[in-house]
Amino acid sequence: MSTVRRRLTEAWGFFQLLLTHRMGVLGLSVFALFAIIALFAPFLHTVDPGKSGVVENILIPPNSQFWLGTDDLARDIWSQVIYGSRISLLIGFLATILTIFVGSLVGLISGFYGGKIEEVLMRITDFFMMLPQLPLMIVLAAVLGPSIWNIVFVVSIVSWPFAARIVRSQVLSLKERAFVEASRCIGASDSFLIFSEIMPNVVPLMFAEAVLIVTEAVYAEAVLSFLGLGDPTTVSWGMMLHFAFESGAMVKAPWWVVPPIVSIVVLILGFTFLGTAVSDVLKPGYKEKRGL
Amino acid sequence: MPLKGFAGFATRKALAAVTTIFAIICLNFLIFRLLPGDPIRMMFRDPRVSAEQLQLMTEKFGLDKPLWGQFLAYLQALFQGDLGISFWQKRAVLEVIADRIPQTLLLVVTALTIAIILGILLGAISGWKSGTRLDTFILTASLSMYSIPAFSLGIILMLIFAFYLSIFPLGGISTPASGFTGLGYWRDVLWHMFLPTISIVFWYIGEYVLLTRSSMLDTLDQDYITTARAKGLKEFAILRNHALRNALLPVVTATGINLAFAVAGIIEVETVFSWPGIGRLVYDAVMKRDYPLLQGTFLVFAVAVVLANLVVDLIYGFIDPRIKVGKAE
Amino acid sequence: MALLEVEHLKIYYFTRQGAVKAVDDISFTLDKDKTLGLIGESGCGKTTMVFALMRFVAPPGRIVAGKIIFEGRDILTISDKEMRRLRGPGIAMVFQSAQNALNPVMTVGKQIVEEILEHESVTKEEAWERARKQLELVGISGDRIKSYPHEFSGGMKQRVMIAIATACNPRLLILDEPVTGLDVIVQRQLLTLLSDLREELHLPIIFITHDLAVVAETCGEVAVMYAGKIVEQASTVSLYKEPAHPYSQALMKSYPSIKGKKGKLRSIPGAPPGLTNPPVGCRFHPRCPYVMDICRQEEPIFKQRDGRLVACHLIK
Numbered sequence: 001m002s003t004v005r006r007r008l009t010e011a012w013g014f015f016q017l018l019l020t021h022r023m024g025v026l027g028l029s030v031f032a033l034f035a036i037i038a039l040f041a042p043f044l045h046t047v048d049p050g051k052s053g054v055v056e057n058i059l060i061p062p063n064s065q066f067w068l069g070t071d072d073l074a075r076d077i078w079s080q081v082i083y084g085s086r087i088s089l090l091i092g093f094l095a096t097i098l099t100i101f102v103g104s105l106v107g108l109i110s111g112f113y114g115g116k117i118e119e120v121l122m123r124i125t126d127f128f129m130m131l132p133q134l135p136l137m138i139v140l141a142a143v144l145g146p147s148i149w150n151i152v153f154v155v156s157i158v159s160w161p162f163a164a165r166i167v168r169s170q171v172l173s174l175k176e177r178a179f180v181e182a183s184r185c186i187g188a189s190d191s192f193l194i195f196s197e198i199m200p201n202v203v204p205l206m207f208a209e210a211v212l213i214v215t216e217a218v219y220a221e222a223v224l225s226f227l228g229l230g231d232p233t234t235v236s237w238g239m240m241l242h243f244a245f246e247s248g249a250m251v252k253a254p255w256w257v258v259p260p261i262v263s264i265v266v267l268i269l270g271f272t273f274l275g276t277a278v279s280d281v282l283k284p285g286y287k288e289k290r291g292l
Numbered sequence: 293m294p295l296k297g298f299a300g301f302a303t304r305k306a307l308a309a310v311t312t313i314f315a316i317i318c319l320n321f322l323i324f325r326l327l328p329g330d331p332i333r334m335m336f337r338d339p340r341v342s343a344e345q346l347q348l349m350t351e352k353f354g355l356d357k358p359l360w361g362q363f364l365a366y367l368q369a370l371f372q373g374d375l376g377i378s379f380w381q382k383r384a385v386l387e388v389i390a391d392r393i394p395q396t397l398l399l400v401v402t403a404l405t406i407a408i409i410l411g412i413l414l415g416a417i418s419g420w421k422s423g424t425r426l427d428t429f430i431l432t433a434s435l436s437m438y439s440i441p442a443f444s445l446g447i448i449l450m451l452i453f454a455f456y457l458s459i460f461p462l463g464g465i466s467t468p469a470s471g472f473t474g475l476g477y478w479r480d481v482l483w484h485m486f487l488p489t490i491s492i493v494f495w496y497i498g499e500y501v502l503l504t505r506s507s508m509l510d511t512l513d514q515d516y517i518t519t520a521r522a523k524g525l526k527e528f529a530i531l532r533n534h535a536l537r538n539a540l541l542p543v544v545t546a547t548g549i550n551l552a553f554a555v556a557g558i559i560e561v562e563t564v565f566s567w568p569g570i571g572r573l574v575y576d577a578v579m580k581r582d583y584p585l586l587q588g589t590f591l592v593f594a595v596a597v598v599l600a601n602l603v604v605d606l607i608y609g610f611i612d613p614r615i616k617v618g619k620a621e
Numbered sequence: 622m623a624l625l626e627v628e629h630l631k632i633y634y635f636t637r638q639g640a641v642k643a644v645d646d647i648s649f650t651l652d653k654d655k656t657l658g659l660i661g662e663s664g665c666g667k668t669t670m671v672f673a674l675m676r677f678v679a680p681p682g683r684i685v686a687g688k689i690i691f692e693g694r695d696i697l698t699i700s701d702k703e704m705r706r707l708r709g710p711g712i713a714m715v716f717q718s719a720q721n722a723l724n725p726v727m728t729v730g731k732q733i734v735e736e737i738l739e740h741e742s743v744t745k746e747e748a749w750e751r752a753r754k755q756l757e758l759v760g761i762s763g764d765r766i767k768s769y770p771h772e773f774s775g776g777m778k779q780r781v782m783i784a785i786a787t788a789c790n791p792r793l794l795i796l797d798e799p800v801t802g803l804d805v806i807v808q809r810q811l812l813t814l815l816s817d818l819r820e821e822l823h824l825p826i827i828f829i830t831h832d833l834a835v836v837a838e839t840c841g842e843v844a845v846m847y848a849g850k851i852v853e854q855a856s857t858v859s860l861y862k863e864p865a866h867p868y869s870q871a872l873m874k875s876y877p878s879i880k881g882k883k884g885k886l887r888s889i890p891g892a893p894p895g896l897t898n899p900p901v902g903c904r905f906h907p908r909c910p911y912v913m914d915i916c917r918q919e920e921p922i923f924k925q926r927d928g929r930l931v932a933c934h935l936i937k
Contacts, residue, residue, distance in 0.1 A: 127315055129549060130601060134556035135574065135593045139323055142578055142586055219441050223560060226443055228578050241447070245564070250447065251455040251462070261444040269439040276435065515721040522675060522716075523736040523785065524708035533735065537726050613726055613769040 007200070014204070017281045024277030027211075030270025038085045062255050069255035071240070072247045080235050081259045087236040088218045088267060091148060095155040095217035096210045102156060103163025104206060108194055110164070111171030122168070125161040133158040137220060141229040148231060155213075155220045163209050170202050204282050211275040215268045222264050237264050301609045309602040316594045321366050324587055325359065375591065376584035380576065385588035389570060395465055396569030399485060400558055403492035410493070411500025412543060416536055418501060419508025430501060438498030443560035446491040450564060453487060460487045463566035488565045492557045499550055503543050511539040544608045548601040555593050623690075624825050625651040625674075625793060630687030632669050632678055641896045643669040643682070645849040648923075651793075656819065656826045658840030658857065660833065660872070662893050666849040667829045668717075671795050674827070675714055676704050692792070710740050713791035715782045717798040722782055723770035729756070729781045730766035733788050740789050755784040760814060776807035780814065787822065795827045800835065812838055833876045837861060845869045848894050848904040855929030865931045867909045903934065911935055 018024035062069040068077035106125065110118035137154045144150040174180055180197050188197070224230055225238025226245065237260035244250040244257045280286060357365065369376075375385035418430040437445075454462045466472070466480045511517065512535055520534045555571075562571030570589055577585040609615040632644035643666040651657050659667050669682065676696060678684055688695045691712065696704060716722045724732060733752035737743060743751070753763040759780040770778055779799060786794060796815070800808040816839060819826060828840050836843055837857060844854040845868065853866040864870045871889040891908040894900055900907055906916040913934060921932045 127312060130312060130552060130598060131316070131319075132552040132555035132593045132597050134559055135590045138559075138574060138578060139586060139590045142581075142583070143323055215439070223441055223443060223556070227559070227563065227575055241444075245447070251451060254451055257447055257451070261448065264444060265440050268441075269436060272435055272439045515716055516724040518677065518716060519722045519782070519785070520724070521677065522708055522714045523739065524705050524710070525735065525739055526705070529735070529739070533727065534724050538724065541726070611726070613728075614771045 014281070017286070018274075018277055021277040021281055023273035024281065027270045027272075027274025027277055030266060031274065034085050034089060034267055034270075037082055038089050041082045041086055061253075068259050069253065071243065071253070071256050072249050077240075077256060077259055080240055081237070081263055083235045084237040084240065084260060084263065085267075087148065087234055088221055088264075091151055091155070091221045092214040092217040092271075094152045095159070095220075096213045098152060098156040099159040099163055099213050100206055100210050103160040103209075104167045104202065106160065106164040107167025108171055108198070108202070111168040112175065112190070112194060112198070118168075121164075125164050128158070128161040129165070131158070134223065137224060138227060138229060141224050146229060146231040148234060151221055151224055151230075152217075154224070155217045158220075159213050159216050163206065163213070166205055166209055167202055170205050171198055174198050174201050208275060208278040208282060211271055211278055215271045215275070218264060218267050218271070222260075237261075297615060298609055301615050302606055305602055305605045305609070309598050312598050313595055316591065316598065317367070317370065318363075320587060320591050320594070321363055324583065325362065375588040378577075378582055378585040378588075380580040380582040380585060385584050388585060389573065389588055389592055392568060392570045392573050395567060396558065396562070396571060398481075399488055399492070399562070399567060399569060400554070402485070403489045403557075404496065404554060406489070407493045407496040408500055408547070411497040412504045412540070414497070415501040415504025416508055416531070416539065419505040419512065419539070420531055420535070422505075422509055422512075427505075431505065434498035434501035434505075436498075437494050438502065440495065441560065442491055442495040442557040443564050445495050446488070446561045446564035449487050449491055460484075463564075465568050484565075484567075488561045488567050491561045491564070492554075495557050495561075496554060499553070500543070503546055503550075504539060507539040507542045508535060510542075511535050514538070541608070541612055544604060544611065548604045551600045551604070552597045555597065623650040624653045624655075624692065625827075626688070626690040627674075628688040628690070630670070630673065630689065631685045632666075632673055632682060633685050634682045636681060636897075639897045642849050642899060643896055644673065645896075645899070647687075647846075647849075647851050649844055649851060649854060651825060651827065653825055654823055655842060656828060656840045658836035658843040659827060659829045659846060660831060660836055660843060661846035662831060664893060664896075665846045666896070667846055668797055670846070671714070671797055671827060671829055674712060674793075674795060675708060706740070709736055710789040710791060712793045712795065713786040713789070714795040714797065715779070715786045715799045717801055720775060720778065720802075723778055725770055728767050728769055729773070729784075730768075732781075733785055736785060736788050751788065752784075755788050756781070758787070758818070759784045760810075774807075776803050776811060779803065779811060783811075783814070783818070787818065787824070790822070791824070793827070794824045795829070797829045798831070799828075801830070801832070808835075815839060833872065845872065848899055849896055850904060850932070851930075852905065852933070853929065853931045855931075859927065859929060865926065865929060865936065866905075866933050867911055867935070868905045871908075871910075903932075 018028065057070050060070050062077075068081065070076055071080075106121050110121040110125075136158055140154045140157060141150055144153070175198070180193060183193055183197055221230070221236060222238040222241065225236055226241045228242055228246075230236060230239045230242060232239065240260040241257060244253070250257050373386050375389070377383070378385050378388050381388050414430050414434070418427045418434075421427050450462060454460045461467070461484050463484075465484050466477065467484075470480060472480050516538075517530065517534055520530045525533075558569070559571035559574050561567070562569045563575040566572060570592060573585065574589045576582070577589060626648075627650070628648050630644055630647045631642070634641040634643055645666075647666075647670060649657070659670065661667050669678070672678055673684055674689060674691075674696075684697060687697075689697055691707070696707065699707075723729065730749065730752045733755050734745070734748045737748040737751055738745070741748075749766070753766050756766060757763050761777060761780055761784070765772075770781070773781065783799070799815070800811050803811065812835065815826075818824065819839075826839075828836065830836055840857050842854065843857050843860050844851045845860070845866065846852070847868050853860070853864070853869045855865070860869060861873070864873050868889075871887070874887045875889055889908055894904060894907065900917075902918050903909070903916040903921050906912045909916065915934050919934070921934045921936075923930045923932050924936045926936055
């Protein structure tokens with residue numbers, strides 16, 4: 001119980017520290033904004049986002065009824081953007097969880113056990129790091145077929161090596177520290193060492209990495225959908241751009257492409273700021289530098 | 293034996309590259325065989341594939357054989373330069389890709405050179421002047437650029453400069469049926485190249501600014517910078533001979549990983565501007581569900597990245613005396 | 622005329638918790654041809670002190686008061702350009718941890734040559750020839766002039782540092798813990814080299830260390846620093862024979878002596894004070910065995926006694 005409380009206190013302290021960083025505040029605000037939009041999408045949209053409208057409403061510019069105008073099937077852009085935030089955040093979080101899980105597992109095992117296991121795992125990690133991410137994602141998405149779950153899977157495939165590397169180097173440095181040595185001397189088991197001594201110290205770094213994986217995932221959804229590998233039945237920012245680009249109506253109807261682009265950029269920028277803030281805050285000496 | 297350290301290093305790196313390329317070939321094979329949807333089924337999805345073509349494919353790839361036999365057949369074909377037939381173009385995949393290589397190289401080499409040089413310069417200035425307004429501006433601008441996906445950047449630039457202002461063409465590599473020759477043709481190409489290049493440069497520059505800046509900050513904290521100051525050297529000499537030269541080492545190392553990342557920008561920007569390169573080919577292959585072509589482009593990109601990495605590693609080995617000279621003691 | 626006069630120097634680091642008084646009202650003088658040792662525990666402000674002599678104090682640190690008069694000029698008021706010209710031929714410095722003090726991607730020869738070319742109008746060939754001589758002066762073969770720092774051992778790197786520092790015949794040499802972190806035999810060789818160089822070049826030296834043995838061997842005069850202040854300045858011989866300040870006494874007792882009587886080693890009880898809010902009165906009073914009421918209220922001033930300066934209320 002007391003450990004849980006201690007961790008919660010630490011997390012709260014970390015959060016407060018984040019609020020002292022300008023980029024942290026910006027990033028958290030962006031995240032909060034999109035989270036609210038995604039949660040309350042059913043109350044915020046004005047027209048069913050997937051529903052085609054009547055012919056007279058095709059490609060009309062923003063007006064009082066269609067706040068951001070309509071697309072070539074007379075669907076409301078505003079409602080699509082609102083619902084698109086759900087897809088982006090959903091993919092972002094699922095991909096992050098999967099990536100962090102796989103990455104930490106590989107990083108922990110290779111860092112902790114070392115030797116042959118480490119060598120093999122790190123070879124695989126390096127191999128995946130060297131592959132061009134987008135072509136790999138495209139090929140996998142093309143073979144697996146269009147679905148949100150496949151995008152989640154594909155993002156994780158290209159992102160886990162980075163998480164694994166970070167976790168491994170952290171584990172390597174922790175392993176040498178006195179407290180781990182001490183636990184080992186009094187006969188602690190490997191699993192105890194990993195989960196009670198090493199994991200808690202790896203979590204903050206994983207958090208910094210996780211924030212960046214969200215940006216990767218949002219980007220991946222957008223670009224894969226844009227390139228025609230998205231699920232045509234879901235409403236997402238990438239799909240909006242894909243339809244706009246494919247129909248050739250993009251140049252005639254900037255209101256069709258600008259809202260999804262702005263959403264993608266703001267969300268990615270927000271998380272990038274947040275990631276920068278998190279890694280700044282985690283740097284030793286941050287408090288001292290800020291005089292806190 | 294001053295070259296011993298470097299020769300050993302180069303041999304190790306070359307061997308690693310060969311191993312990686314082999315692993316890529318295996319992966320490429322596996323993705324298209326093992327994942328749900330075997331090649332035959334995938335090809336059936338395309339109504340334009342005739343039964344005859346299917347039969348040809350089945351035989352060529354030995355799809356009736358066990359997996360091991362298929363792999364050997366695949367390897368054999370690969371070594372003969374046979375990457376299969378593109379359904380869409382009805383030509384050998386290798387030929388289709390080879391036609392696109394010069395255009396992609398032209399765009400990539402130009403854009404990345406500009407981006408890397410400018411990025412390093414801005415990053416070095418930002419790190420050297422860290423904490424100033426100029427630094428904050430460069431940092432914020434870079435983070436923002438870096439966060440905008442290349443294709444969105446391309447779309448926005450295209451809307452503004454090609455559609456509304458009509459300064460640049462909407463896409464392609466040259467004006468169709470213009471009859472330009474010689475210098476006129478190249479001027480036309482440059483004019484078409486402008487927006488795609490700018491899109492890649494804007495998108496890619498941030499990576500280098502951030503990288504160089506943080507490397508610069510690390511370097512400036514080093515004791516040898518204080519030593520250089522204590523020698524009474526001019527600030528610019530310290531910047532150029534001591535700070536920058538050391539700060540560039542990690543930047544060169546990171547260039548390897550960044551090249552894999554750059555491929556994304558190429559695919560996105562070529563797609564937006566209909567630039568007839570391999571990137572656009574990827575998009576077309578996806579849209580036409582042309583799997584052999586897609587497989588071919590993946591192989592080409594992956595192998596190109598590995599080879600470019602090898603070159604980067606060798607350059608690194610050459611500029612870092614700790615590798616070039618090796619340990620004497 | 623004294624070569625160097627430091628007058629009431631105060632250097633504070635401004636943090637949000639308040640000003641850290643790393644150097645608080647320090648004065649001393651150094652004559653030509655003399656060697657001054659500066660000793661004290663880590664964190665007592667020694668390094669900040671000598672960094673100020675090179676004008677290397679950077680924010681959040683700031684020199685808030687005082688003068689540093691070198692050859693008659695206050696180096697705190699001269700222009701950046703003049704200061705830059707002074708570094709090298711005027712005041713040169715060898716830093717702690719030579720491991721990272723040399724540029725890893727430049728040959729050691731070039732690192733000496735660039736300094737010579739910066740300050741003197743000689744040809745490149747002459748500069749390289751001088752660099753070779755410098756290396757030989759510190760006991761490294763001239764053939765290694767094209768070697769990179771990673772090809773040298775720790776002790777040899779420190780020799781290269783000394784070669785760099787003395788390349789432009791400085792008029793004052795500062796050595797900041799030059800042998801710390803090296804193994805004992807290498808320390809010995811380096812100390813021998815330094816004394817030889819001092820004899821040969823007639824170099825005034827400021828030697829910073831926390832190692833009493835090193836001071837005893839190399840310096841004619843010693844200043845003992847405690848918590849940002851000099852508490853005692855005396856000739857090395859008299860300080861060793863009869864330390865006057867309680868802190869100096871404690872310091873002597875905490876260090877083993879090879880010659881003389883065997884005594885019990887004693888550590889100084891307590892810890893050095895934080896420099897944000899140093900103790901009122903004498904800064905050593907919380908740890909001082911002879912503490913009196915006045916020590917808690919009034920800061921002791923320097924008093925002359927038998928040719929030494931001591932800041933302690935015990936001295937009448």
